């Protein structure tokens with residue numbers, strides 16, 4: 651029963667992303683084959699450091715979604731160079747862990763990530779990138795983040 | 803032939819974002835958690851609509867942080883109002899027919915590794931030194947993601963054994979100094 655609840659909500663999110671995607675994001679149709687996950691392509695907003703760049707975000711949903719946050723990482727060759735994005739695609743963003751709320755969705759996560767990219771003033775990796783990618787777990791949700799301050 | 807009507811399944815069937823048949827209300831009466839039409843609906847003082855089972859599960863998930871999922875206002879069992887639509891057959895307060903409450907759980911703390919090799923002093927008089935002496939081990943444990951079994955204590959008399967004896971003596975002294983500091987400050 652819980653599984654059906656999760657699937658239903660994910661299906662609704664997929665439908666919304668498919669039929670009325672907000673500007674700057676697009677559901678990757680070819681990513682829908684495996685249940686419980688999908689990919690969204692996000693575009694860097696015009697007039698920002700990431701204008702014209704496109705990135706892929708992989709969303710993986712667990713059995714306790716939406717009470718637990720999805721696992722969200724950048725995938726593919728294009729990983730944005732940003733102080734909160736590690737070179738393995740892990741993202742340090744509080745709504746993905748402790749500030750998650752079940753009223754959030756894949757769409758609102760994408761919006762937050764686009765705005766995180768937009769507010770960037772210098773393209774650089776997090777200071778602990780080299781150490782983190784050597785030692786981290788595959789699932790960013792296992793990382794105990796301490797959140798960098800909001801002014802990027 | 804009536805080509806203008808009745809063409810189910812063609813591409814221009816609907817522009818409704820949620821086209822599963824129940825979406826004609828444009829999301830106004832959808833639960834903010836399951837995104838479906840709210841069942842056993844309750845509304846928070848801040849005006850946000852939920853199924854009571856959905857909200858209840860969220861409140862159970864975050865018992866220390868009872869916040870509205872939408873606007874983060876304070877929320878709780880006594881801070882929501884049940885909604886009764888016309889003709890709904892059971893006007894029982896949805897909060898009374900709770901989904902079976904999950905049992906309280908006491909998950910094991912992370913990194914709780916019983917016994918640190920080389921820190922067994924044999925007598926009970928230095929209980930405190932365990933807590934203090936264990937700190938650097940725990941720290942390195944988390945730092946390098948070592949969560950599983952620790953190596954067995956090395957055989958008696960080996961070089962490593964000597965090292966750990968030395969280490970344990972160092973921690974013992976740290977503990978003693980700390981205790982003096984605590985008592986005589």
Ligand SMILES: [Zn+2]
Pocket residue numbers: 833834835836837838840841852853856
């Ligand atoms: Zn609901």
Ligand SMILES: [Zn+2]
Pocket residue numbers: 846848849850870871872873874875
């Ligand atoms: Zn609210």
